[in-house]
Amino acid sequence: MAEEVSNKQVLFQDFVTGFPKESDMVLSTGTIRLKVPEGSKAVLVKNLYLSCDPYMRIRMTKGAPDDFSPYIPGSPITGFGVAKVLNSGHPDFKEGDLIWGIIGWEDFTLISEPETVFKIKYTDVPLSYYTGILGMTGLTAYAGFYEVCTPKKGEYIFVSAASGAVGQLVGQFAKLSGCYVVGSAGSSEKVDLLKSKFGFDDAFNYKEEPDLNVALKRYFPEGIDIYFENVGGSMLDAVLANMRLHGRIVVCGMISQYNLEKPEGVHNLMYLITKRIQMKGFEVFDHFSSYPKFLEVTRQYVKEGKIVYVEDTVEGLESAPAALIGIFTGRNVGKQVVVVSHE
CATH class of the missing domain: 3.40.50.720 (NAD(P)-binding Rossmann-like Domain)
Known part of the structure; x- marks a missing residue:
């Protein structure tokens, strides 16, 4: 049987009215098996960086628009982030691959539809950039x-x-x-x-x-x-x-x-x-088809110093709720990133 390990998570408490609070999210610890189910095309990842974005507030609202499906009370917050593949049942992903896309606010995420994430092609820039400037x-x-x-x-x-x-x-x-x-x-x-x-x-x-x-x-x-x-x-x-x-x-x-x-x-x-x-x-x-062209252009701008980029980073899942709330009061300077793991 696959090894089962603890999985620290940030859970969504309940739908929000007005200004969100840190207490609308709670830190919890569950468990997860470090292997995808037999016959599944899912991908299991270890999460490295999380992105805090304004649209996430819309998902805290009951009856949010279809494009911003509301969070489920009692389930982990989800958002864009960077992760490393630990185990895969999908032919396009293998152990050690780096990806960016929608992941959970947790140590490990089982991605059931890996077609929705992007494999990271270039690692000559900080991986955290894929939560922002290259994501x-x-x-x-x-x-x-x-x-x-x-x-x-x-x-x-x-x-x-x-x-x-x-x-x-x-x-x-x-x-x-x-x-x-x-x-x-x-x-x-x-x-x-x-x-x-x-x-x-x-x-x-x-x-x-x-x-x-x-x-x-x-x-x-x-x-x-x-x-x-x-x-x-x-x-x-x-x-x-x-x-x-x-x-x-x-x-x-x-x-x-x-x-x-x-x-x-x-x-x-x-x-x-x-x-x-x-x-x-x-x-x-609606513009994901433009990603390959965007990536080549923007990465080159970054490498040539034609574009500069500022991140505001915090360490650990326990810091994530405050980081997300902070973007609505302007507390961050630049892109707000949560570091889950440096591995």
Whole structure:
């Protein structure tokens, strides 16, 4: 019989209303056999790195949209991460392979549908990068910017939540495309990071701006061609008033709304008509076919130093709930990663 070992897990307690708390997740210890069931095409992995992402809050809500299937109370939290194959019943995966994709917040995960994960091809970069810049987050920035925004050289671009995992990459893609880019963030430290490390042309702390409409007019006196939307609410309202004729808004996320029982209304929608603005939402899952091209392009940018990347790491599964909650208060600087194991 296969060896049975303890398996530390972060379990989802129950559906959340309002702002999530650390107590909505609980650390528990179960057991798992280190061998896939006989005849199964499942893959057993040892988890190395976990990604904390805003969309995970949506999955804590009862009746979440189909694309964000709600977590099951009493079961482990799941999300994107990096893992190492220990045992496999699938012909495409063997012991020792490294993968990224949806895994459990636990020491070991039995992946019943391994077609949903990606085998890691390159190990000449930190493996944690596959939770972000070379994984789902990076593909989100790449597909949203290049495939949905369709930027042109010289355009004026605004990125909200710009120091976050997606925003920091969108800004750098914009600069590599010859665009003028301004970002917003929630602290002076993050604003400095945008300008000094990520190469944004300018940036501002939205918490210090009494009037976002006035602030945007100051940074974009001729208006905004492309807005990469990550926050929603009052920021979206102000942006609509500052868009240029035939501007584009790509909606990636609305983190300011996820913890509200009643989302805020948007009042400036008339500008969609008068300025002929195109506003389009997207989900990264629709762009997975672009992953091979994205990986080659972005990895080369990283190796050449044309793109820099900042991670905020914490150690251990016991730190995961606080890390996830922290992204909703802006506690992290850069991509929030949980280190489960260094093996």
